[in-house]
Amino acid sequence: MRVLPSPFVTSRGDAERRLALLATAAPTYDGPPALEGAAPQGYRLADERGDVGRGTADLERLGELLRQWQVHRGAGLDVVGAARADVGARCSSVARLGPALVAAPCVVTAVHEGADVRGFSYATLPGHPERGEEAFVARLGGDGLVRLRVRAIWRPAGLLPTLGLPLALVLQRRATVAYVESARALLS
Numbered sequence: 001m002r003v004l005p006s007p008f009v010t011s012r013g014d015a016e017r018r019l020a021l022l023a024t025a026a027p028t029y030d031g032p033p034a035l036e037g038a039a040p041q042g043y044r045l046a047d048e049r050g051d052v053g054r055g056t057a058d059l060e061r062l063g064e065l066l067r068q069w070q071v072h073r074g075a076g077l078d079v080v081g082a083a084r085a086d087v088g089a090r091c092s093s094v095a096r097l098g099p100a101l102v103a104a105p106c107v108v109t110a111v112h113e114g115a116d117v118r119g120f121s122y123a124t125l126p127g128h129p130e131r132g133e134e135a136f137v138a139r140l141g142g143d144g145l146v147r148l149r150v151r152a153i154w155r156p157a158g159l160l161p162t163l164g165l166p167l168a169l170v171l172q173r174r175a176t177v178a179y180v181e182s183a184r185a186l187l188s
Contacts, residue, residue, distance in 0.1 A: 007102045007129040007161075012094060015103040016080045018127060019092045022105055027123035027133075028157060033110065034121050034135040039153045043132060044169075046152040048176035052138070053146035053187040062138045062146060063118025065186050067111075071136065071148075074182030075175065085120040087111055097171075104128045116140040124157065130168070131157040136179065148183045150176045 009015045031040040039045040053062060065071055067086075069079040072093055082089035085108045092105040106122040112135070119137035124130055132154030139147050154172065156162040 007104065007127055009094065009101045009103045011101070012078055012080060015078075015092045015094045015101070018103060019081050019090055019105050022090060022125050022127070025107075025125050027107055027109070028126055028128065028131045029123045029133050029153070031133070031153060034133040034151050034153050035112075035137065043153050043155045044172075046154065046172050046176050047149070048151075048173075048180050049147055049149045050180035050184065051145045052148045052180065052183040054144055055146070056140060058146045058187050059116065059118055059138055059140040062148065062183055062187060063113070065183070066119055066136050066138065070186060071179055071182045074186055075178035081105075082108075085111070085122070090125070091122070102129060104130070106134075109133065110135075112137050124154075129157060129161045130154045130172075138183070146187070148180050150179045152176065 067084050072079050078094040079091050081091035087108055089108045092103045094101055094103050105125040105127050107125055108120055108122045110121040112119040117139050121133055121135040123133040132152060134152040137149050141147060156165055156168055161168055
């Protein structure tokens with residue numbers, strides 16, 4: 001069994017240094033994209049949706065806010081690494097968990113852009129407390145409402161996250177809800 005680096009960091013700078021070491025690392029998830037079908041065996045699915053705005057201008061604005069990590073920041077995360085979510089971009093979301101800082105490094109695997117769609121997906125990198133992929137996709141509906149969908153396929157990565165699965169379930173749910181609430185607040 002391969003041992004992954006600890007997700008705990010001492011500072012934002014520590015998270016940046018660790019992310020730099022992952023410049024050529026492959027994702028730790030190679031299953032189906034987060035936007036497609038059921039989660040593979042052994043993985044969990046988190047799927048949160050919410051109305052966050054109205055009209056084409058809000059869709060365009062939310063697309064930019066997503067790609068610039070502003071929805072993540074609005075959800076209480078610090079984001080280090082790439083300034084924009086483009087395919088191949090690497091970032092690490094840094095969250096405070098009690099007295100500890102936890103870094104969650106990822107690589108952007110897809111950008112979703114169409115007439116009524118904006119967003120991106122990213123997969124976990126070594127050192128992330130989970131293995132999986134998460135998609136952040138805004139859609140403009142026929143009713144004029146902009147809806148954000150945050151869909152994650154995930155499982156704990158390593159012994160500590162596995163032992164802490166009950167806490168991980170709560171944190172994953174809290175994060176997906178926070179992303180939708182952040183988008184709503186940013187567009188209001």
